[in-house]
Amino acid sequence: MFGFGKKTTKNYLGIDIGAGGVKIVELMNEKGRGRLITYGYSERGVDGNGLHPLEDVKATAEVVASICKKSGMTSVRAVGALPLSSVFSAIVAVPRGKDEKIIKEAVNEQVKKLAPMPLEEMITYSTFIDPLKIKEEKKTATVLNTDAKNYVRVLVTGAAKSLVQKYIEIFKLAKIDLVALDTEAFALIRSLVGKDKSTVMIVDIGYTRTNFTIVEKGIPFLTRSINVGGGTVTKKIMEQLNVPEAEAERLKQDLGTMAESDPQTGEGLQVVLASVLQPMINEIKYASEVYAKMELTDGKKVEKIILTGGSAHLPGLVKELTMAMNTNVYIGDPWARVMTPEELRPVLDEIGPKLSVAIGLAMRELD
Secondary structure, eight states, X not given: OEEOSOOOOSEEEEEEXXXXXXXXXXXXXXXXXXXXXXXXXXXXXXXXXXXXXXXXXXXHHXXXXXXXXXXXXXXXXXXXXXXXXXXXXXXXXXXXXXXXXXXXXXXXXXHHXXXXXXXXXXXXXEXXXXXXXXXXXXXXXXXXXXXXXXXXXXXXXEEEHHHHXXXXXXXXXXXXXXXXXXXXXXXXXXIIITTOOSOEEEEEEOXXXXXXXXXXXTEEEEEEEESOSHHHHHHHHHHHHTOOHHHHHHHHHTHHXXXXXXXXXHHHHHHHHHHHHHHHHXXXXXXXXXXXXXXXXXOOSOOEEEEESTTTTOTTHHHHHHHHHTSEEEEOOTTTTEEOOGGGXXXXXXXXXXXXXXXXXXXXXXX
């Protein structure tokens, strides 16, 4: 998304800084494909203060540096991710022209009307969905309600300069070279979707938020976010069992085993999961309806749903969503496009969902 330097090494770090902690993956470029070198992550909070990592730049930089050291990471060049909830995203159609500069000026004029703040306070990046040359138009599907010969679709993403500056400061203090800042959406597309051209919805279940991204032919056409996540389940357990947060977190991880061994616990599990499931189902349905009505899309129906994020392994989640949406739902495998040691697969499969963004970030510079 936002580049800061040139490629000079075969190894890259993908660093995902979020409310659920810091996740880092190091990949080596081996003939255009990533090979896992090492990984590391911290749990929620920085030094136990409960703050979001971006609220304490110095402490977060120390956590990043500590993870790199303890995990034996050798590269100091990294790609970071801007949180989906803080990224402006819009798809616009502008008149096709011979001069790319004129097209970008037309894009900016439209974005000014849509952006949440003045463009002078933002860093934006444009991705052309349609080829600029008309002779290549035959290779793409017809743009609905738009004259494809005269218009070109452009995806514009952007973020506040003040937010970008926080990331720059964190990486500088951690003594890591920030090569680029990407978006979580593109990182997840890279690690979970790859070259799949079907229309998919990625549901990223974090600790405090769940993000929904509808992807068409590798482009994030629709992104939404709600304040519901794994932390919602934790709080529900704390309320029902009157236990501290640390104990509730441990119980959350054991919910599946507990439900199998104790039927009464199984019933309670359904109540706990409902606090996450219903808002999630409502948002999936709403996002699907919005996507179906969008004028600038080729596809109109979500064909499958990919779950990821630190809470994707919540027991019963896949089954309940499949029944509610009548759509193929599965937990994504971010390691599918990465070479990994076979003996580590059981462990990697378990932690994969929480590292999906970091993996996709590290893959960015391997293309």
